[in-house]
Amino acid sequence: MKNEKEILLTLLKSKVFYVALAMLAGLFILDALGLKIGVAAVSGETSLGVSALSSAGFQFVSMLKIVPPIFLMIGLLDIWVPKETMIRFMGEKSGLVGIFIAFFIGAMSAGPLVAAFPVAQIMLKKGARYSNVLFFLSIWASAKLPILFFQATALGVTYTVITNLTLISVYLVGTLLIEKALSPQDKALIYGLAEQA
Amino acid sequence: MDLSTIIIYGIALALLIVSLVKDRGKTKKAIKKGWMAFIKILPVLIPLFLIVGIVLSLVTPAMIKQVMGEESGIIGVLIGMVIGSVAFMPPFVTFPLGAELLSNGAGYPQVAAFMTTLMAVGLVYWSAETKFFGSKAVILRNSMAFIASGIVAFVVWMVM
The missing domain is CATH 1.10.287 (Helix Hairpins)
Known part of the structure; x- marks a missing residue:
């Protein structure tokens, strides 16, 4: 009961929720005006608003099918992996090992990027180096193994190899640059957010 | 599954x-x-x-086909990057769409720009990501992903 109340409260306090509702209302207004854009223009879908709600629902449900093991592993990691272990394998001095682990976990994952945020957060909470966590997030976003297979079948092996090798190299340099660009206060804020989780 | x-x-x-x-x-x-x-x-x-x-x-695949089919060159790459940043698509729609774009006459660099931003730059995730890491980290990550997509498009242009 307490949880439900809290979810509702946070939801009602978030600005994006109202932005989303306003946009949704806008779609229904477009429907009422009889404007045919987006899906309404192509697939003979009668209502933009209804189609937005139904695809939101569909995407939400398909995400729910993937995330239970991810959150279970977040819980297990939180309880079983001590801070020292995380620092040793992914912390400031973990070097190539840390990068490799970040890559491996990111590439082996499944699910939308939003499911990676709590995983990244628990890594930070346990003392992983920021650049490693950022690298993990970037790999999750663009170079997951299942996605690579899909990419290679649809667009060819050459394309897949070139784009992903380039992406991985840019991310390797980029994550280190971002880490340098963040001031100690910025980092304190990020790790502070993770600490509360 | x-x-x-x-x-x-x-x-x-x-x-x-x-x-x-x-x-x-x-x-x-x-x-x-x-x-x-x-x-x-x-x-x-x-x-x-x-x-x-x-x-x-x-933002439907049909609309993307329309917009991306016409422009080539650097303008086409930029259009691809902007649409990719704003749009959201599940992977099983993304890649067939990429293949279709190619067969409709869009070039590999333009398609690469679109698809890499589509996956890595998430404007729809913005508010959620901010709650986890703060806005500065989110701006930096998305900028890096955006620049990375430009570089990927450039490399694809040179190599393919």
């Missing part, structure tokens, strides 16, 4: 069993922690998926 999902379920289940064998109390705690992490993310997910639904109903 695809193979990767099954594998992840398998790994999680195996870890759960190991944990249960080692320590029941700790396992209970772990499950509770995982559940709490999920509950915490729910209020972020609801508006996020509403926006995803809205974007999906406004």
Whole structure:
């Protein structure tokens, strides 16, 4: 009961929720005006608003099918992996090992990027180096193994190899640059957010 | 359910069993922690998926085909990057669309620009990501992904 109340409260306090509702209302207004854009223009879908709600629902449900093991592993990691272990394998001095682990976990994952945020957060909470966590997030976003297979079948092996090798190299340099660009206060804020989780 | 999902379920289940064998109390705690992490993310997910639904109903593959088919060159790359940053698409729609764009006459660099931003730059994720890492980190990550997509398009242009 307490949880439900809290979810509702946070939801009602978030600005994006109202932005989303306003946009949704806008779609229904477009429907009422009889404007045919987006899906309404192509697939003979009668209502933009209804189609937005139904695809939101569909995407939400398909995400729910993937995330239970991810959150279970977040819980297990939180309880079983001590801070020292995380620092040793992914912390400031973990070097190539840390990068490799970040890559491996990111590439082996499944699910939308939003499911990676709590995983990244628990890594930070346990003392992983920021650049490693950022690298993990970037790999999750663009170079997951299942996605690579899909990419290679649809667009060819050459394309897949070139784009992903380039992406991985840019991310390797980029994550280190971002880490340098963040001031100690910025980092304190990020790790502070993770600490509360 | 695809193979990767099954594998992840398998790994999680195996870890759960190991944990249960080692320590029941700790396992209970772990499950509770995982559940709490999920509950915490729910209020972020609801508006996020509403926006995803809205974007999906406004930015359709047909529209993208129209816009990306006509422009080539650097302008085409930039258009691809902008649409890719704003749009959201599940992977099973993304790649067939990429193949279709190519057969409709769009070039590899333009398609690469579109698809890499589509995956890595997530304007729909903005508010959710901010709640986890603060806005500066989110701006930097998305900028890096945007620049990376430009570089990918350039490399594809040179090599392919």
